Amino acid sequence: SKTRVGVLLRQPFQKSSNQNEQLIKLKERYQQMCQQLKVLGKALNQRHQALVHTAKSRVAVAKAFSAMGAVEGSPMSDHTGSWSVEDDAATGPPPSYTHCMSIIDLQAESRASEFKAFALDYFVDWQETVTTRINADIKKTDQYRQDADHYKTKVESLAAGKKRLEEKKRPVPDSTLEKLRRNQEKLEEATIVYNAAALDLFLLMEELVDRAWRDLYPLFLAVLQWDIETTQDDSSVVKDLKEMVEKLKELQDTQKISRNRMPEVAKESAKNLSTRPEGVDAVDVPFGGGDH
Numbered sequence: 001s002k003t004r005v006g007v008l009l010r011q012p013f014q015k016s017s018n019q020n021e022q023l024i025k026l027k028e029r030y031q032q033m034c035q036q037l038k039v040l041g042k043a044l045n046q047r048h049q050a051l052v053h054t055a056k057s058r059v060a061v062a063k064a065f066s067a068m069g070a071v072e073g074s075p076m077s078d079h080t081g082s083w084s085v086e087d088d089a090a091t092g093p094p095p096s097y098t099h100c101m102s103i104i105d106l107q108a109e110s111r112a113s114e115f116k117a118f119a120l121d122y123f124v125d126w127q128e129t130v131t132t133r134i135n136a137d138i139k140k141t142d143q144y145r146q147d148a149d150h151y152k153t154k155v156e157s158l159a160a161g162k163k164r165l166e167e168k169k170r171p172v173p174d175s176t177l178e179k180l181r182r183n184q185e186k187l188e189e190a191t192i193v194y195n196a197a198a199l200d201l202f203l204l205m206e207e208l209v210d211r212a213w214r215d216l217y218p219l220f221l222a223v224l225q226w227d228i229e230t231t232q233d234d235s236s237v238v239k240d241l242k243e244m245v246e247k248l249k250e251l252q253d254t255q256k257i258s259r260n261r262m263p264e265v266a267k268e269s270a271k272n273l274s275t276r277p278e279g280v281d282a283v284d285v286p287f288g289g290g291d292h
Contacts, residue, residue, distance in 0.1 A: 023198070026205045030134060033209050037127050044120050048112060055101075055108030062101035075251060079244055095240035103237055111230055118222040126215050130208050141201045144194040151187035158183060 062081070069080030081096025158180040165172050208215070251257065256275075258264070264273060271280045 023202060023205075026202065026209060027138075030205055030209045033212055034131065037131075041123055041127060044123055048115055048120055051112040051115060052108050055105045058101045059098075059105045062098040066098050075255065079248060079251075095244055097241075097244065100237050100240050100244075107230075115223075115226060118226055119219060122219050122222065126219065130212075130215070134205060134208060137197070137201045137204055141194070141197040144190065144197045148187065148190040148194045151183050151190050154183045155180065155187050 063083045065080040066077075066083045069076035079096060081098030083098050158176065162172050162176060162180060165176075261273075274280050276283070
């Protein structure tokens with residue numbers, strides 16, 4: 001009716017928009033969080049890969065040390081250990097460097113699997129779940145806003161046409177009034193739907209962005225506990241390595257080994273550098289010769 005249309009036209013219409021200041025700031029913080037999640041995810045992936053690569057590189061270094069230390073008569077061989085190429089495993093009595101590194105290598109695969117299960121898998125689920133949910137709600141809310149804006153534009157256009165007719169003292173067709181009433185009702189419905197969706201979006205983003213620390217907590221705790229457990233697992237290896245260090249210090253004293261003799265190597269004569277047990281005077285190497 002004309003009375004109903006008049007009442008509706010006098011009601012204040014506020015164009016729906018999710019571009020209010022609070023949502024804008026929340027979206028900015030959400031984008032920042034997404035970037036932080038990318039950085040965290042990259043770091044977790046790198047650590048997961050490093051768990052295996054670091055152990056493999058340690059074994060490679062141990063193999064190289066064992067090859068150098070295996071020179072006949074070298075007192076270092078007991079410390080560097082030896083490596084069986086055929087079995088691809090450390091040989092000789094422990095503790096030795098190759099023995100310790102082989103233990104770490106054996107632990108690496110299980111540690112990497114545990115880290116993936118406790119940390120990486122949770123992170124992937126967290127990142128995908130949060131971004132999927134928020135992005136879907138943003139898209140849905142934007143669509144509701146567009147719907148409300150569409151009906152708002154139609155109502156404004158119809159109301160303006162009605163006003164022009166009234167100013168000219170011309171009758172407003174019933175079809176125009178009916179169309180105006182129908183679009184006004186649709187606008188009210190669309191506005192209610194949008195406002196509810198915008199409120200849900202605000203609450204969702206506020207919870208998952210501003211209180212993301214609640215979702216960070218289980219990941220951080222899992223990594224912390226994993227670090228403690230793996231460090232404890234290394235305690236026996238560390239004990240052996242410390243024992244080796246003490247023995248190497250004894251070797252340094254008995255053999256008078258310099259920590260770094262490269263300055264002397266660069267300048268001193270071969271005789272002064274020589275540490276032959278028999279001394280340089282006992283050297284008898286025929287170099288040939290004769291009258292020239």
